[in-house]
Amino acid sequence: MTRICRFVIGLFVALYVAALGLFVIGTFGLLGQERDPLSGVFLLPLGWPWTGLVDLFPEPLWPWLTSATPLLNLAVLVTLCSFLTGRHGQTR
Template sequence: MTRACTIVTVGFALLYLVALGLFAVGTLGLFGAERDPLAGVFLIPLGLPWNRLVDTFPEPLWPWLAAAAPLLNVAILTALCRILRRRRAR
């Protein structure tokens, strides 16, 4: 069970890094790509439910908070894996 938890956590983290890279390329116009206002669309499902709370912060912080929201899910998955690993060690 802990191996599956680790695989899911690493897979989620890799998806987050890919989505963050696409967000950077589309937002900043890197590598000759045109700037796209929908560049962060892949970050939205990865950051649920935390990105629903972004509206409570000042508007200039919205892109940064939306990009960081999936980190909370990665942290939660990591914590759950550690808890499972400790229970299994008993």
């Protein structure tokens, strides 16, 4: 189970870093790219269902909160894997 958890978490982190990179490049027009308002579209499925709660905050924060929502899912994955492998509550 540990290998599967590490693989899933690693894959999620890699997808998040790639989507975050595309978001930053498209938002600020880096590397010669034009500014693209849809550059954060790959962050939406990674942050689902938390992206639906972003509307509760002021509109200027929406892009930044949307880019942070996958971190909540990453925390859920890490917690779930720690429970499944029996490492919860243990200190080293």
